[in-house]
Amino acid sequence: MSTLRALAKAQAVAAGVAQPVATVRHLHLSERPLVLVPLAMAGEANAPLAALVGAAPDETRLLIVPQPRNRDQRFAFAAELAAIVLPYLDAHRGVSEAVPIDRGKDVRYRYVDAPQLLVPNPAGITFLRLLGRSTRFRRPDGEYPVHPSVPLLGRWLTFFAERAEHPGSAALVAMTEALTLHWATGQSAVEDLHLPALLGWIDPPPGLTGAEAAARAEDPSVCPPAGPATDPDFDNRVLAPAITAYAEAEDDPVARAAAYGELERLLRDQLMPTWELMWRGVGLLRALPAGARVAGRWDGDKDAFTGYAEHVDAGGGPQPRRDGAVAAAVRLHRLERALASYAVQRAYDDPLVMAEHRLTGEAFVADVTLADPKRVDDSGKRPVLRPRIQVVTTEPVLVPVGATLYSPARPTQKARVVFVTPAADGKTEVVLELAGGMGRGLTAPPGTVPEVGERLCWTTLSDAFMPAGNFPAAEETPWTHGGPPAAAVAAADSEPTGAGSGDGDPSEEWS
Template sequence: MSVLHTLARAEAVAARRAVPAATVRHCHLADRPLVLVPLTTAGEAGAPLGAMIGTDRDAPELLVVPQPLDRELRFGFFAGLAAALLRALEQYTDEVEIEPATRTREETELCADALQMVVPNSAAVEYVRLVGRSTRFLRTVEDPDAPHPVPVPVPLLGRWLTHYAERSRTPGSGLLLAMTDLLTRHWATGQSAMEDQHLGALLGWIDPPPGSDGPTAAARAQTGRARDGLLLSPPAGPATDPVFDNRVLASAQARYDKARGAAERAAAETAIRDLVASQLRPTWDDMWRGLDLLRSLPEAAHVEERWKRDRWSFTGHRDRVRAGEPPQPKRDDAITAAQKLAGRETAQARLSAQEALDDPLAMAARRLSGEAFTGTVVEVEMTMSEGRRPMPRPVLTLTTRDLPQAEPGAKAYRALADAKSAQTAELVEVVELVEVREPGGGSGGGSGNEARAGNGSGSSDEAGCGSEPGSGNGSGSGPRWCVRVKLTGGMGSGRTPREGSVPAPGDTVTFTLFEHDPRSGPALPDAELTPWTHGGPPGADPAPTAPDPVTAEDFL
């Protein structure tokens, strides 16, 4: 948690209402996302009790398991969940666009869009992962030797849920989103991170009812109960309220178990469906309310780029399914695990950089930590590089209240409009400016400033910062710094810099000490060149791998 985020939480406590933590929306929101609100049985992590699913806020599809201990009823629930999910997926798998060929890729089909799934919180994301792992290996009724066959679409449901859950581990991915994570990224509340996982309480801080405030609305969502003793805002996602389980659900399931006739059992099942729906509907409504709040923010500039990566992932899994490839393994081999880890580390660095470039609040946190600085240009010295072909290397002198945490010679980067990559630069020196005042309170003669070496060395005359007092970026009291930066790229290939690539005196510019488009590390070795510590020795035939033993985790 950054200092600015901690400050925002303190401001939310003082204001008794959530405060913005972002000025733009850092995630893609589909026009018709698939909203899923799952509910599990208490004490049975993998036993589904019910779910609401759909893309229409006014017409959700309700799935209920009257008796979660009944294996056949569980499989019927998964069949219904598979029908809803696969029906939604079919709308995106066939509509494609053609990506032109590049130096490293042939002309390729890419799905024009992808299905986006939204769940209430991170616990629901883990439940999606559990359902995917527990169903993708099940044998269907088409296998005559299966001891407990399941409906045909259930394993396919598991494969898609596994892909969505795995993709959610990639920072910046938008295929599977947790609503609480989205809201806490864009608003800061005055409650703990654990309390933020309660969707009703979180929305109470962000958008309290008229005449109320954040703490009051959150407390009502967490503890407020109706006359029957049930919570007004049940924590569906996927936990249940213990009072609901003990007072209401247990007796309803007992009546279902004791029912003998078809009419009696149907009535008992209808009663359970109504009870489960009463627990799911408040969270369902909160999900769409959260989507409305997020849509009120403008979309960030780099969101579409990250969504395109999700579309590539969606297209790749669609192709693997159509090609008849086996389900995802329970455990990744060493090379696959290393590739996933490297890809996620790169995605995290890319996401952090893009959010800072898109959002002034995110950039302010990087400036506060010394990873970026914003200043006003006071002088531009046109110099040339040495060598057979001299190139322009302008040296910018700017004043700023941000102290770069880097030594002279470090690389810096500046975003240019309509440029594919950032402009590169080199940090020359950093000098602290000290305002000199006479004993009577007035300023001394001259500019009223002295230069004191910070991360570099030099004087005010050398740095070109002997300007009038008060110059520089920012307002208020505090130290000011004179920073000299040499531009090394982004100016074209001619002896004269391209127009607009070199700022003029008086311009406000922002440089970062982190790359704008981080690249992944070196490629991993091929399988035949992998050392013995990771599956070798090289050249030797790999030993046959025994299948994983069947455990209780594989069956819900």
């Protein structure tokens, strides 16, 4: 936990309400996100019990599995879910836009928007990931057929689960993570995973403090769990008898319909409070202005969505059960680059986030006291424009002479530290030499060089492009690192997809 977040948590305890740790919203919010609140049956490995799905507060659709241990009912649930999710995805594939590439010499096309899925907490993301893994290898024919939409749903759920691991992506978002990115509560990080308690701190009801609202939310009879786990007391006293009643009414259509209706009522009562909290959270996030670089990260989601849609349309296969060594290394490198870029972008967008880096010495705020915008360096083969400015700060300057600094106000401009001189009254004078962001001439255009009196933030954090690493092809690596022996490859290719049990039933990896 960072110093400022720890301070914000202490202030939340003292004030009785969550404290903001961001001045802007650091994630994209779709105009019509698809909210999905799942429930899984306790004691069964990710066996779906119910889900509440919809793209608007008044567009709820309840899906239930009356007997979660029944495989046919589970895959019927997946088919019903596919009938909602897949049309939602297709609705974002109508219009494309041209994106210039290769410095404007060529263009590529992507969809103008992408779908966004919202779930209550990280466990909801895990539920979708496992549901996708258990369905994407299914077949619509053969001994254990499923509806043709089920494997397609599994592939898309896997796509969204993988995007959720990508730093800065907003394709699949856990509401608790989105809220704690912008507010600090007076409770632990584990307690912040409980959506009712978290919103109790952020937006307590009138007359209650955040702690009182969170304590009230811990009562499952008042605020049912946000899923996918259910309350054990509800399971034992209410749910189990209702499922038993449904199973025992197998030969009586009237009794079976009544039992189904009772199950539907019970599960809706469990899910509706979380459904309302989800849209309440959406409203709180939407009230924050979006950060300047949020749209650029959403463009990355649009690119990923377009690319995978084209892969599916071209008849591409499902994602592998596990990555090979080279593919895993490439993916890890890509995620590390995205994480570094995301951290810098958040700091550039938000003074509160940048304050964390000011505490660690990675940044400081200073006033421009002197400026020489016409300075030209003629010590090289040709003269180049190299203005110098002097800034004064009261903050510690821990960067050495020769270090390169950047300012969020002019992110394409570099500033080399020339002198660092302690001054009176605890102040420090820093002389910076500027390069870039001023055109190619020997005269700086107006506004490209900081003027006297400007107050700017300077940091070692850079949002410059980071080139991708070079990785060998799988066939060029030893068998210990992704190039398996030919015999092993042949054996793997000959094994039927989904084989796992002795009776020919494809193994169901619900867990």
